[in-house]
Amino acid sequence: MTLLATFLEIVQDWRPVFCQRRTHLRAVRQAIGGLLCLGRRTLTRIIWTNGGQDRSWSAEYHLFSRARWSEQNLFTPILQRGVAWCTGRYVGMAADDTGLRKTGRSIVQAFFQRDPLSPHFWTNLMLGLRFVQVSLLVPLYRCGGVAARALPIRFELAPVVKRPRRKAPEQEWKQYRAAKKTHNLSQSFVSLMPLLRKALDAVGAAAKILVLAVDGSFCNRTVLAVTLAGVQLVARARKDAVLCFRAASGSRRFYSPEKFTPEQVLKDPRRPWKTARLFYGGKRRDLRYKEQNSVYWQGGARRRPLRLLVVAPTPYRKRNSGRLYYRQPAFLLTTDLTAPARTLLQIYFDRWQIEVNHREEKDTLGIGQAQLWNATSVPRQPVLAVAAYSALLLASLLTFGPARVDAYAALPKWRRKAKRPSCLDLITLLRKEAAEQPQLLAPIGLEPTFRGFTAAAAA
Numbered sequence: 001m002t003l004l005a006t007f008l009e010i011v012q013d014w015r016p017v018f019c020q021r022r023t024h025l026r027a028v029r030q031a032i033g034g035l036l037c038l039g040r041r042t043l044t045r046i047i048w049t050n051g052g053q054d055r056s057w058s059a060e061y062h063l064f065s066r067a068r069w070s071e072q073n074l075f076t077p078i079l080q081r082g083v084a085w086c087t088g089r090y091v092g093m094a095a096d097d098t099g100l101r102k103t104g105r106s107i108v109q110a111f112f113q114r115d116p117l118s119p120h121f122w123t124n125l126m127l128g129l130r131f132v133q134v135s136l137l138v139p140l141y142r143c144g145g146v147a148a149r150a151l152p153i154r155f156e157l158a159p160v161v162k163r164p165r166r167k168a169p170e171q172e173w174k175q176y177r178a179a180k181k182t183h184n185l186s187q188s189f190v191s192l193m194p195l196l197r198k199a200l201d202a203v204g205a206a207a208k209i210l211v212l213a214v215d216g217s218f219c220n221r222t223v224l225a226v227t228l229a230g231v232q233l234v235a236r237a238r239k240d241a242v243l244c245f246r247a248a249s250g251s252r253r254f255y256s257p258e259k260f261t262p263e264q265v266l267k268d269p270r271r272p273w274k275t276a277r278l279f280y281g282g283k284r285r286d287l288r289y290k291e292q293n294s295v296y297w298q299g300g301a302r303r304r305p306l307r308l309l310v311v312a313p314t315p316y317r318k319r320n321s322g323r324l325y326y327r328q329p330a331f332l333l334t335t336d337l338t339a340p341a342r343t344l345l346q347i348y349f350d351r352w353q354i355e356v357n358h359r360e361e362k363d364t365l366g367i368g369q370a371q372l373w374n375a376t377s378v379p380r381q382p383v384l385a386v387a388a389y390s391a392l393l394l395a396s397l398l399t400f401g402p403a404r405v406d407a408y409a410a411l412p413k414w415r416r417k418a419k420r421p422s423c424l425d426l427i428t429l430l431r432k433e434a435a436e437q438p439q440l441l442a443p444i445g446l447e448p449t450f451r452g453f454t455a456a457a458a459a
Contacts, residue, residue: 003407003426004433004440006395007032011388013077018069025444026063031388032441034365036431036448038457041366041385048456050446064377064384071380074387075153078136078394080203082151085138085397090339091200091208092137092347094150094354095192096215097158097185098361100368100382101128108375109159129368131382132158132188134196135357137213137350141279144402146420148279150353152361152390154196157379158188186222189214197231206230211336211344213351219333224301232336234348239263239331243295243308255298262331265290266310273312276342280349281316282419288312291341297333307334309341357389360423365389389423396426 011028018024033046047053047060083091102110107129115124135150161179164172181187193212200210210231214223219235240261247253265271273288290310297306311330318325334344361367367389370381400407404418408425409432411418434441434448441448 001399002433002437002440003392003395003399003429004437006399007391007430008440008444010077010081010391010395014074017073018067020067023063023067023069026059027069027384028444029446030060030063031384031391032434032444032446034385035388035392035427036434036453037366038453041369043370043372043381045456046370049448049453051448051452053456061372061374061377064372064380065374066376071383071387072154072156074384075155075390076199076203078151078387078390079153079199081394081398082136082138082153083200083203083205083208085140085143086136086205086208087139087142089207089209090211090343090347091205092139092211092213092350093134093153093196094137094213094351095132095134095189095218096354096358097130097132097217098358099126099128099130100362101126102368103127104371104373106373107378109157109378111160111162113160129378129382130158130160130185131379132156132185132192133354133357133386134192134212135354137347137353138397139346139350140397140402140420141284146402147282148350148353149393149397149402149420150350150357151393152357152386153199154192155383155386156188156192158185160184184222186218186220189218190223190226193226193228193231197228200230209336209339211339211347213348215351219300221300221302224297224304224306224333224335227304232334232339234332234334234336234344236348237262237308237331237333239266239329241297241331241333242299243297243306245295254303255296262308262310265292265308266312266329266331274341276345278342278346278349280352287314287345289341289345293337301333301335304335305337307337308332309334309345311345361386361389364423364427392426392430393423396421 015024029050030046033050034041037046037049047057099113110127110129112125112127115126118124133152134154135152138149138151140146140149161176161183164176197210211234213234216236219237242259244259245256247256271290273290276287277284278287292308294305295308309332313326313329315324315326332348367382367385372378372381404421408421409428435450438447
């Protein structure tokens, strides 16, 4: 079994998403073309990579603007196969928002937002789209001794409400203020939570508990107020969040008047440190943490009991002979009061893999570089590209397992210690198999060659 054959087997399950077979084949061709393409992933270059430079391009654009299909359903086959790798009672998922740069002023959903590459002392703005991504955290260290792999299973547009002009009528400003409360990043994530639970139930994981690992932007009253059966949260909290315990029995108060912060728990010598062995940084390491159960955050979760986990700063060296440095401590709040702390900490440490997803999606695959302005097309094309990327990651696991094998290209000297294939490794192997085994792509109407790849890149 080759990587390309497994990838085609996964995307074959996209057929029920589309009303017509030709629409399905067109989507599969664009998904493969987006992976094989060299240079910028514009739609015209993807069409050229697929050998369509001498044919009409209108049908390729109409796939996103006119064809009827639900783009989020593309992730169902990936979730169904990926859950099988998540043994145990808990299934970890990471959620985060990401921005895609755009330059077209005619894109309705684009807005000016904070540039994540801004220096700490100066905030820059960028015009772009904002998406909420959810990735399934596959614990590969249980079977292969390598880091976890994040498989994207959701990629939804999360635009903002357009601000009215300064001299707009007061009624417009009232509507704008009301819409801001229901159309924001936190509300977009809250609307995703029940859908993720239903998706897990649909693929046969109804007995598993879903643990969502999020960063500080989702650690707020809107998110923590939602209670769903079988769904728990692990969120990074501020070090100065004001916490407390329940008031003593017999008191008319609910909250105890004595307050404390996570930073005070970190520095309190009366609270002992505990140790858990977790996998991060390429191997299993001992991690120190403090735990405090049944705390209340009056300004955030209100009367919902939470659990505080304080992770000690982790020492590291820049080189073997260098001095020890320490990272910042982590303060986590979770809604799960009974799960082992080691399980929750491991899921949160695995959350870093969604940042790897963002980097590979933007830098390696050029998500968002397609030049589309139609209001229907703008959110669809990135979702198709992210679904193809996720299917490629899953195909590598199903074909070769979690570790690196001889089928991949030889590594350079500075990367010979890599235990897991990167996205570039997978794309390089996919191009090689597509050019050497064209019979696999003939049924969908593609005849790839190395010369065709380079010709499309020069266009």
